[in-house]
Amino acid sequence: MDLKQVRAARKARTLRWLLGGVVLLVSAAHLLAVLGTRGFSAVVMSAMGVLCLMCLPHLATAKCNIEKSALELLLMSGVMALIHLLWIGLPGMDGHSHGAHVAGVVNHHSAIMLALIALELASLALASIVMRMNRTVGQELALATI
Numbered sequence: 001m002d003l004k005q006v007r008a009a010r011k012a013r014t015l016r017w018l019l020g021g022v023v024l025l026v027s028a029a030h031l032l033a034v035l036g037t038r039g040f041s042a043v044v045m046s047a048m049g050v051l052c053l054m055c056l057p058h059l060a061t062a063k064c065n066i067e068k069s070a071l072e073l074l075l076m077s078g079v080m081a082l083i084h085l086l087w088i089g090l091p092g093m094d095g096h097s098h099g100a101h102v103a104g105v106v107n108h109h110s111a112i113m114l115a116l117i118a119l120e121l122a123s124l125a126l127a128s129i130v131m132r133m134n135r136t137v138g139q140e141l142a143l144a145t146i
Helices: 002-038 040-060 066-089 108-144
Strands: none
Touching: 002 066, 002 108, 040 066, 040 108, 066 108
């Protein structure tokens, strides 16, 4: 491998580890968000945090198909962001604030949901970057063997 391929492979590995860090952060955020909730929402948030952790072993090993793992993370992050958005945006959900609303005021639970949406979108964007970088590195390595 020449210097360009080594740099590309190093960049892809760095992005994979960065994606793993984001997965840990999103999982920790979900599990911390459980502390202020009870009932069904606590179960759903705990399940989301555990689902995030299930992606981590695949991202940490070089033997796995990183593109498949990144795609799974991309899809899961998109679905979770949509769930959080629906949770605070649908009529009747009221962001789980059981009481009167003042126009323009965001309650604590809605703020947590918005922060989780931001983290989910960041992991979605980073997963797409990792997929693109992996394809570029794979094409460079394939061209080098010709």
